[in-house]
Amino acid sequence: MSHRVALIPGDGVGQEVTAEARRAVDALDLAIEWTELPWGSAHYAEHGAMMPPDAIDVLRAHDAVLLGAMGDPSVPDHISLWGSILAMRQPLDLWANLRPCRLLPGIPSPLAGREPGDFDILFVRENTEGEYSGAGGRAHHGHPTEVAVEAGIFTRAGIQRVVRHGFELAAGRGGLLTSATKSNASRFGYVLWDEVCEEEAARFPDVRYERVLVDALAARMVRSPESLDVVVASNLFGDILTDLAAAIQGGMGMAASANVAPGAEGVPGVYEPVHGSAPDIAGRGIANPAGAIWSASLMLEHLGEADAAARLMRALEDVCRDGPRTGDVGGSATTREVGDAVVAALR
Numbered sequence: 069m070s071h072r073v074a075l076i077p078g079d080g081v082g083q084e085v086t087a088e089a090r091r092a093v094d095a096l097d098l099a100i101e102w103t104e105l106p107w108g109s110a111h112y113a114e115h116g117a118m119m120p121p122d123a124i125d126v127l128r129a130h131d132a133v134l135l136g137a138m139g140d141p142s143v144p145d146h147i148s149l150w151g152s153i154l155a156m157r158q159p160l161d162l163w164a165n166l167r168p169c170r171l172l173p174g175i176p177s178p179l180a181g182r183e184p185g186d187f188d189i190l191f192v193r194e195n196t197e198g199e200y201s202g203a204g205g206r207a208h209h210g211h212p213t214e215v216a217v218e219a220g221i222f223t224r225a226g227i228q229r230v231v232r233h234g235f236e237l238a239a240g241r242g243g244l245l246t247s248a249t250k251s252n253a254s255r256f257g258y259v260l261w262d263e264v265c266e267e268e269a270a271r272f273p274d275v276r277y278e279r280v281l282v283d284a285l286a287a288r289m290v291r292s293p294e295s296l297d298v299v300v301a302s303n304l305f306g307d308i309l310t311d312l313a314a315a316i317q318g319g320m321g322m323a324a325s326a327n328v329a330p331g332a333e334g335v336p337g338v339y340e341p342v343h344g345s346a347p348d349i350a351g352r353g354i355a356n357p358a359g360a361i362w363s364a365s366l367m368l369e370h371l372g373e374a375d376a377a378a379r380l381m382r383a384l385e386d387v388c389r390d391g392p393r394t395g396d397v398g399g400s401a402t403t404r405e406v407g408d409a410v411v412a413a414l415r
Contacts, residue, residue, distance in 0.1 A: 069099065069372070070099035070100075070101060071098070071099065071100050071101065071131045071132065071371050071373075072101045072103065072129070072130045072131050073100055073101070073102055073103070073130060073131060073132050073133070073134055073367070074102075074103050074105055074126070074127055074130040074132070074133045074134070075090060075102050075103065075104045075105065075133075075134050076104075076105045076107055076108070076133060076134070076135045076136060076138075077104070077108075077136040078108040078135060078136040078137045078138045078139075078152075078345065079108045079109045079110075079136075079138055079139055079140045079345040079347075079350075080137055080139070080140065080344075080345030080346050080347050080350035080351075081136075081137060081343070081345060081346045081349060081350050081355035081403075082108075082135070082136020082137030082138070082345055083136055084350070084353065084355050084357070084403045085136060085137075085341060085355050085356070085357040085359070085360035085361075085403065086134060086135075086136040086360055087407070088357035088360065088361065088403060088404070088406065088407030088410070089134060089357060089360040089361045089363065089364040090102065090134070090364075091407055091411055092361050092364060092380060092383070092384075092407065092410045092411055092414065093364050093368070093380070095410075095411045095414040095415055096368075096376045096379060096380065096414060098368075098373060098376055103130065105126070107119045107123070107138075107152070108138050108140070108152070109138070109139065109140035109142060109148065112143050112147075112148070113142065117151060118138060118148055118151035118152045118155070119151065119152060119155060123155070124155075124156070124159045124160065127156065127160065127336055127338075128160075128334065128335075128336065130336045131336055131371060132336050132337050132338075132339065132367050132370070132371055133156070133336050133337070133338040133339065134339050134340070134360075134363065134364060134367060135153070135338055135339065135340040136340070136341075136345075136360065137340070137341070137343065137344050137345040137346070138151075138152035138153060138345065139152075139344055139345040140345060140347060141347055150202070153327075153338070153340070154200065154202070156327070156338050157195050157196055157327055157338070158196050158202075160329065160335055160336070160338070161196060161329050161332070161335070162195055162196065162327040162328055162329050162335070162337065162338060163194065163195050163196045163226065163229060163230060163329055164192060164193070164194075164229075164230055164233055164327075164328050164329070164330055165191075165192075165193035165194075165195040165306060165325055165326070165327050165328075166190065166191070166192060166193075166325065166326040166328065166366070167190070167191040167193065167306075167310045167313065167323065167324070167325045167326075167342070168188075168189070168190055168191075168324060168362075168366075169187070169188075169189040169190070169191065169293075169310070169313035169314070169316070169317050170184075170185075170187060170188040170189070170317060171183070171184045171185075171186065171187065171316075171317050171318065172184060172317075172318070172322065172358075172384070172385050172388040172389075173385055173388055173389035174388040174389040174390070174391070174393065175317070175318035175322060175388050175393075175397050175398075176318060176397060176398050177316055177317065177318060178315060178316065179290065179293070182293075182316075186293070186294055187293035187294045187316075188241075188242075188297075189289075189293060189296045189297065189298075189299060189313060190237060190241065190297070190298050190299070191298075191299045191300075191301065191309060191310050191313060192230060192233060192234040192237065192298060192299065192300045192301070192306075193300075193301050193302075193303065193305075193306025193307065193310065194226060194227070194230040194301070194302050194303050194306065195230075195306075195327060196226065196303075197221045197222065197223060197226045197303065198220050198221065198222060198226075198257075198302040198303035198304055199218070199220040199302065199303055199304035200303040200304065200307075201219070201220065201221035201303075203218075203219040203220075203221050204216070204217040204218040204219045205217055220254075220257050220302075220304075222256075222257035222258075222260050222261060222302075224260065224264060227261050227264040227265075228264050228267075228268065230300060231247070231264055231265050231268045231300050232268050232271070233330050234247075234298050234299075234300035235268055235269070235271070235272040235275050235277075236272075237298050238272075238275045238297055238298040239274060239275050241297055241298060242297035242298075243274065243275050243276060243297065244275065244276045244277075244278070244296070244297035244298065245269075245272075245275050245276070245277050245278070245297070245298050245300060246278050246279075246280055246285065246296055246297070246298070246299045246300070247261070247265045247278070247279050247280065247299075247300050247301070248280060248281075248282045248285050248299060248300070248301035248302070248306070248309060249261055249262055249265075249279055249281060249282065250281060250282050250283075250305070251279075257302075258302075261302065262279055265277065265279065265300075282301070282305045282308075285299070285309065286308075286309060286312055289309065289312055289313065289316065290312075290316065293316060310323070310325075311342075314342065314343075318396075318397050319356070319396050319397060320342065320343035320344075320359070321341075321343055321355065321356025321358055321359055321394065321396045321397065322356065322358050322359055322362070322397070323341060323342045323343060323359045323362075324339075324341055324342070324359050324360075324362035324363040324365075324366055325339070325340055325341070325342050325363060325366075326338075326339050326363070326366040326367070326370060327339070327340070328370060337367065337370050339363040339364065339366050339367040340360075340363055341359030341360045341362070341363050342359065343355075343356075343359055353402045353403050353404060354394055354395055354403060355394070355403050356394040356396050356397060356403070356406070357394075357403050357406055357407055357410075358384060358388065358394075358397075358406070361380065361384050361407075361410060362381070362384060364380065365377045365378075365380040365381045365384070368380065380410075380414070382413075383413035383414045384410055386413045387406060387409045387410050387413055391409075392405050392406055392409055393406065394406055
């Protein structure tokens with residue numbers, strides 16, 4: 069089966085790491101038809117937008133999207149974010165953001181005494197509403213009375229679908245679903261969140277369900293990450309917790325993600341490492357491509373290429389264990405050298 073994949077290298081190190089992810093996928097000898105799209109900050113400088121007006125239609129013509137990173141100091145962060153990945157998630161209704169957190173062999177963790185296999189967490193982040201819904205506004209600009217209102221939008225349908233998907237995933241893994249909440253202080257949005265979680269828990273009697281305040285959950289991730297299996301969280305809480313997750317699994321260079329709409333037909337998932345464009349190291353050839361390669365493995369899995377996805381992850385794990393590794397995870401290799409090693413492991 070042939071797959072049409074849109075490749076958006078984007079900005080900064082995104083261009084460097086996606087090149088290695090693409091080479092690794094190509095080494096699997098699958099029928100992949102790549103379409104490279106030159107969107108990002110350079111596009112903004114020329115056209116005043118991070119992507120063209122028909123961007124969503126272009127993406128819908130593909131089976132998947134592999135994204136590097138968007139953002140540059142020349143473009144304010146809120147413009148680059150709302151003009152790129154958020155402008156994909158909401159129109160495509162990519163309501164689930166999946167982020168695996170486990171320590172690969174050879175990768176050091178800041179948690180003392182932790183070894184590969186000690187923890188394996190899958191975060192399921194609500195991806196289209198919550199605190200990042202974009203609802204709100206500002207008034208009285210420049211005056212002492214200036215006000216900014218940012219509204220978190222929580223809908224029963226939006227909560228239900230992401231929580232149900234979390235339970236379904238937990239049923240096939242360790243059988244535990246942990247919900248990140250803050251209903252002691254947020255009396256409306258997170259109270260509804262908790263109520264929906266309780267309703268869904270009744271549908272999955274074989275999955276143990278627990279409700280944990282997000283601040284306590286952050287501490288637990290550091291103290292005892294092995295006690296977690298699947299974590300479901302709102303847009304904001306999922307964003308924060310998965311950055312902490314990246315830290316305990318070796319750093320942002322190791323973090324992968326999948327933006328998906330489970331069960332939807334004809335909707336391309338967007339797969340991306342979560343480290344950002346990292347302008348401080350862009351162009352130096354030292355960025356860690358592991359997160360991008362891991363994201364490509366997630367992409368292949370969702371495209372129905374389970375064997376190829378597993379082969380790619382095994383190759384990445386072999387390289388992490390035996391080297392070479394980039395400087396952020398204790399090595400001295402270049403981005404290209406790590407990519408070469410992954411390709412060699414596949415061949």
